[in-house]
């Protein structure tokens with residue numbers, strides 16, 4: 001998966017243009033911004049959204065209108081609610097700690113007794129388990 005990161009520019013300026021048109025001006029380089037659709041954007045760590053609407057200037061700076069940010073927040077929440085999850089306690093076996101993999105999850109991911117997995121810490125409260 002290709003992970004795309006953008007410099008988020010919070011100092012977006014709104015400029016009144018004529019009667020009712022509102023232009024969005026890049027807070028970094030003062031160029032006019034246009035609405036674009038990003039293929040992927042990780043608004044919240046670990047939750048990748050697809051086809052995300054954003055504002056982009058000709059220099060490639062990315063920002064979001066309040067409406068766009070609210071939309072991403074809502075979509076991230078929906079994903080969190082609908083993702084199936086399992087809560088397990090950590091137990092001990094000899095000198096190692098053991099997390100049991102629920103049968104449904106093992107079946108879904110095709111994990112068997114001798115499967116090789118890789119564990120990757122993501123910050124201080126999460127880790128990712130990837131099948132090798």
Ligand SMILES: [Zn+2]
Pocket residue numbers: 026027028029030031057058059060061
């Ligand atoms: Zn810019």
